[in-house]
Amino acid sequence: MEKTLPSGLEAGPLGRCVASFCAAPANIVVTFSPQAMAGRLQPRAYCNAHVELLFVDDETYEARQRTHAGGLGPHVYQRSKYEIREPSDAEAAELAHERAAEERWAAEGRVGSYRRIVELHSAVTVEGLLVDAWTAGACVALYDALNEGNRERWLAMPVAQQCEVAVRLVMGGRR
Ligand SMILES: [Zn+2]
Incomplete structure (x- = not known):
């Protein structure tokens, strides 16, 4: 259940983090690139906690891949392949609008x-x-x-x- 805002940013309902069932306000934007092969290209808005949890360094990522061979286990992303940034002014305004x-x-x-x-x-x-x-x-x-x-x-x-x-x-x- 997510929403694409006018700028193309994907966020949860009411400007929340896009992670499933997360009620925290989104305040970090992750840009998915074609190279990352995540199946999506639009930037997504997360809360701080989910960015820390889901976007891991290369070492952690490889360790997880080994432990959870076959794609089992919690899904994580290789941080080095993504742009992780503060929302732009336009994105921040859209998130604030959603929250209201x-x-x-x-x-x-x-x-x-x-x-x-x-x-x-x-x-x-x-x-x-x-x-x-x-x-x-x-x-x-x-x-x-x-x-x-x-x-x-x-x-x-x-x-x-x-x-x-x-x-x-x-x-x-x-x-
Ligand atoms: Zn979250």
Whole structure:
């Protein structure tokens, strides 16, 4: 569950470290080069702890490869093959923007709740109704496409009706 920011930087949700299930804010950028053969080229944003843990020196890397022949064991990267740096100003601004997402969603009310479900890929109960990421995505797409007057009409509907209308209009009712 990661997100590509406008600059191309890959980060976890809410500007977090890109390592699985890490809740720490990302503050170090690692650039993956074609030579490193990591299967990805976009820079990724990690927390300090994960950079230390995952990007090891050549000696440690070779020792790990020997111990875990066949690719078993925790995945580590050979530090010398990557560029590890502070985020650029643009990247730092994007990460800060992501970190402020909860505040933006809270300020946007109902639509903010739907945006949050989409962004975090987690179904949440909105006014008693469990809304999944797929349905919330339809709600956000519809809201963003509507003009001011229709937004107000749609926002005045109960959650069940909002979802039904959004799914019908945006997705043609199909999954
Ligand atoms: Zn981390």
